[in-house]
Amino acid sequence: MKKNEMKRIYIDYFVNNGHKEIKNSSLIPDNDPSALYTMAGMHPLTPYLLGEEHPLGQRLVNVQKCIRTCDIEEVGDDCHVTLLEMLGNWSLGDYFKEKSIEFSFKFLVDILGIPVERLAVTVFEGDANFPKDSESYNAWLSLGIKKENIYSYGKKENWWGLGYGGPCGTDTEIFYDNFKPKCSNECGPACSCGKYVEIWNNVFMEYNQVGDNSYESLSQKNVDTGMGFERIYAIVNNKSNLYETDLFSDAIKKLELLSGKNYEDNLKGFRIIVDHIRAAVFILGDENLVVPSNTEQGYILRRLIRRSLRFLKKIECSEDSIVILSKVTIDNYKDEYPLLEIKRDFIVKSLEEESRLFNKTLTKGLKEFNKMTLDCNGYLDSSLSFKLYDTFGFPIEMTMELCMENNITVSIEEFNKRFEEHQDKSRLGAEKKFSGGMGNNDLNTIKLHTATHLLQQALRQVLGRDICQKGSNITSERLRFDFSFDRKLTEEEIFRVESLVNNQINLKLDINYENMTVSEAMEKGAIGLFGDKYEDIIKVYSIGDFSCEICGGPHVNNTSELGKFKIIKEESSSSGVRRIKAILE
Numbered sequence: 001m002k003k004n005e006m007k008r009i010y011i012d013y014f015v016n017n018g019h020k021e022i023k024n025s026s027l028i029p030d031n032d033p034s035a036l037y038t039m040a041g042m043h044p045l046t047p048y049l050l051g052e053e054h055p056l057g058q059r060l061v062n063v064q065k066c067i068r069t070c071d072i073e074e075v076g077d078d079c080h081v082t083l084l085e086m087l088g089n090w091s092l093g094d095y096f097k098e099k100s101i102e103f104s105f106k107f108l109v110d111i112l113g114i115p116v117e118r119l120a121v122t123v124f125e126g127d128a129n130f131p132k133d134s135e136s137y138n139a140w141l142s143l144g145i146k147k148e149n150i151y152s153y154g155k156k157e158n159w160w161g162l163g164y165g166g167p168c169g170t171d172t173e174i175f176y177d178n179f180k181p182k183c184s185n186e187c188g189p190a191c192s193c194g195k196y197v198e199i200w201n202n203v204f205m206e207y208n209q210v211g212d213n214s215y216e217s218l219s220q221k222n223v224d225t226g227m228g229f230e231r232i233y234a235i236v237n238n239k240s241n242l243y244e245t246d247l248f249s250d251a252i253k254k255l256e257l258l259s260g261k262n263y264e265d266n267l268k269g270f271r272i273i274v275d276h277i278r279a280a281v282f283i284l285g286d287e288n289l290v291v292p293s294n295t296e297q298g299y300i301l302r303r304l305i306r307r308s309l310r311f312l313k314k315i316e317c318s319e320d321s322i323v324i325l326s327k328v329t330i331d332n333y334k335d336e337y338p339l340l341e342i343k344r345d346f347i348v349k350s351l352e353e354e355s356r357l358f359n360k361t362l363t364k365g366l367k368e369f370n371k372m373t374l375d376c377n378g379y380l381d382s383s384l385s386f387k388l389y390d391t392f393g394f395p396i397e398m399t400m401e402l403c404m405e406n407n408i409t410v411s412i413e414e415f416n417k418r419f420e421e422h423q424d425k426s427r428l429g430a431e432k433k434f435s436g437g438m439g440n441n442d443l444n445t446i447k448l449h450t451a452t453h454l455l456q457q458a459l460r461q462v463l464g465r466d467i468c469q470k471g472s473n474i475t476s477e478r479l480r481f482d483f484s485f486d487r488k489l490t491e492e493e494i495f496r497v498e499s500l501v502n503n504q505i506n507l508k509l510d511i512n513y514e515n516m517t518v519s520e521a522m523e524k525g526a527i528g529l530f531g532d533k534y535e536d537i538i539k540v541y542s543i544g545d546f547s548c549e550i551c552g553g554p555h556v557n558n559t560s561e562l563g564k565f566k567i568i569k570e571e572s573s574s575s576g577v578r579r580i581k582a583i584l585e
């Protein structure tokens with residue numbers, strides 16, 4: 001089965017069961033400073049899982065590109081990838097456990113034809129705070145999964161949330177049993193020996209985590225499911241692992257030609273190279289702009305590119321190999337992701353430039369590493385790991401990997417200490433956000449979101465209607481808003497913008513939304529990008545008669561909740577783009 005066919009079968013199945021297809025969102029989450037990349041299909045849906053009404057209704061389905069930075073180190077085995085496409089379906093306060101399990105079971109068994117004996121499932125066993133999930137257990141049993149193939153585990157295996165906040169709940173996971181012998185008596189889906197491959201996770205999101213160990217019930221019970229497309233695609237095509245599917249096979253064949261080496265003899269390195277290049281192509285080919293850098297998203301991208309360059313060097317590939325392989329990926333995915341073709345030149349040029357930068361120092365850096373470690377008694381001091389970063393552009397993760405290959409210890413904490421001394425805190429930020437996070441929906445963030453709408457309209461009134469949003473980033477402390485404008489704002493302009501926003505706050509304006517089509521929104525004069533970005537039916541938020549903007553929410557109910565608006569910084573962001581940082585006091 002071809003990949004687009006398989007995705008269509010999935011979407012059609014859920015559409016035929018009352019779900020509406022939603023768009024594949026950007027890899028860069030909107031207004032979510034706690035996560036660098038979209039890491040699950042539910043990520044862009046956070047406000048709706050917390051109770052906002054979705055304009056397309058309560059049952060949704062899509063394919064979502066995701067970056068799992070936490071899996072970068074796992075790449076090389078049979079089943080991990082950095083970029084994954086997630087097949088997701090959601091119930092926003094509509095059906096719950098039993099129906100969700102039935103949908104998944106029927107899709108796998110009746111539609112894809114996977115034999116029931118191949119499936120093993122896990123359910124939550126209960127703990128001191130949350131009851132055991134008998135409903136899921138019984139649902140699986142009644143569908144024909146044998147008792148011995150239903151495993152009960154605790155929170156570590158059967159709870160999904162973000163660790164520190166946001167929608168969460170127990171889950172039931174579905175595994176494919178590849179019928180290898182059990183590695184021990186205890187072997188089960190939680191074992192990592194490779195007998196069981198997780199394919200689908202059905203999360204029953206009925207709680208909101210509000211503190212370290214504190215949960216409140218959500219106003220609605222949601223279902224959030226995610227199936228790793230690459231994994232199920234390998235199973236359906238009878239491949240023993242996902243690198244043998246046509247998602248990667250052309251790139252692997254090309255790499256064999258470029259290196260003159262066999263894939264079978266170099267499994268891990270080959271997989272890392274083709275995986276990382278695929279992820280880098282998708283990041284560069286995203287609707288948002290990311291370029292390799294030492295900060296945040298750009299740092300992850302840099303790390304992926306530089307790691308693949310190191311592995312390419314190991315198998316003696318020429319310098320242009322990364323570009324050749326990126327073209328194979330673009331060709332493979334351009335029908336489903338037309339932007340990859342549109343951004344082809346940009347992707348290629350960015351990879352060329354990053355390779356040029358890194359290749360200049362890679363050979364020297366590796367020589368330096370060998371010299372440093374010749375007499376290091378098994379320990380690489382942070383002054384040296386920092387030198388590799390600073391002078392030779394080695395991401396710390398790469399130095400750690402080199403050390404591991406050579407049985408040398410290196411301390412990331414020591415490295416980070418040195419880093420902070422050198423004031424490049426943004427990379428640390430990237431690292432902290434690796435594991436992904438969730439839209440911070442605390443009240444301060446919501447207030448600042450409403451303030452952002454007021455700010456945009458105020459800027460349009462003071463500077464002209466043609467200014468447009470170039471970026472927005474909100475934390476619970478401040479908002480940051482980038483917009484097109486080609487000069488510094490005067491003090492008077494800043495004062496006028498601030499006053500306009502504060503006037504709307506003092507006017508105690510109500511905030512409401514309406515669902516409408518994109519053309520209705522345009523007619524109404526709503527602020528928005530009006531590209532390909534939106535669903536057919538969208539939400540338009542109005543703040544009194546002052547502002548009208550396409551937005552998913554959430555917002556406060558009345559501007560009087562905001563407090564006093566204050567601009568704390570106005571600066572250049574990039575050529576033709578200004579940046580404002582503001583707070584509510």
Ligand code: SER
Pocket residue numbers: 039040041042088160201202203224225226227
């Ligand atoms: N959010 C869950 C996951 O990422 C299900 O989609 O596994």
